[in-house]
Amino acid sequence: xxxxxxxxxxxxxxxxxxxxxxxxxxxxxxxxxxxxxxxxxxxxxxxxxxxxxxxxxxxxxxxxxxxxxxxxxxxxxxxxxxxxxxxxxxxxxxxxxxxxxxxxxxxxxxxxxxxxx
Numbered sequence: 001x002x003x004x005x006x007x008x009x010x011x012x013x014x015x016x017x018x019x020x021x022x023x024x025x026x027x028x029x030x031x032x033x034x035x036x037x038x039x040x041x042x043x044x045x046x047x048x049x050x051x052x053x054x055x056x057x058x059x060x061x062x063x064x065x066x067x068x069x070x071x072x073x074x075x076x077x078x079x080x081x082x083x084x085x086x087x088x089x090x091x092x093x094x095x096x097x098x099x100x101x102x103x104x105x106x107x108x109x110x111x112x113x114x115x116x117x
Contacts, residue, residue, distance in 0.1 A: 002050065003047055003050045003051075003052040004051075004052070005050060005051025005052065006051060006052075007051075007052050007053070008052065008053040008054070008055055008092050008095075009040075009043060009047065009052060009053070009054045009055070010054075010055045010056075010057065010088075010092055011036055011039075011040050011055075011056050011057065012057050012059070012088070013033050013036045013037060013056055013057065013058045014029075014033050014058060014059065033058075036056070037056055037058075037098070040054055040055075040056040041054075041056075041097075044097060053092075053095045054097065055091055055092050055095070055096055055097065055098075055099065056097065056098045056099070057088050057091060057099050058098070058099065058100040058101075058106070059079070059084050059087070059088070059100075059101055060077060060079065060100075060101060060102050060104075060105030060106065061075045061077070061078050061079065061105065062078070062079050062080075062081055062084045063078050063079065063080055063081065064081060076104075077102050077104050077105050079101075079102065084101075087099075087101050
């Protein structure tokens, strides 16, 4: 099956991908999510000639039923599902290859990952 030009392959990864810190029981999550980013990067190279765009989305925390009240009380910058969906659609329409949001969450996770252990 040949891909159709103008289509977009999208993966919804997680902002925890950038959290390369020694936290208990996060190794399998960060490894699998990092693998998804690498997979999508390779896919973008393979599909480039066929005109298919590839977008990897790494959202921060979104206010979904998966979060408990305790999580909601301590997580700053919690996004509404509507806001997250609008950002995802915007990134796809702008043909962003990798999009992490919100910037504050990505920045502090990335900064934390660079700290000495």
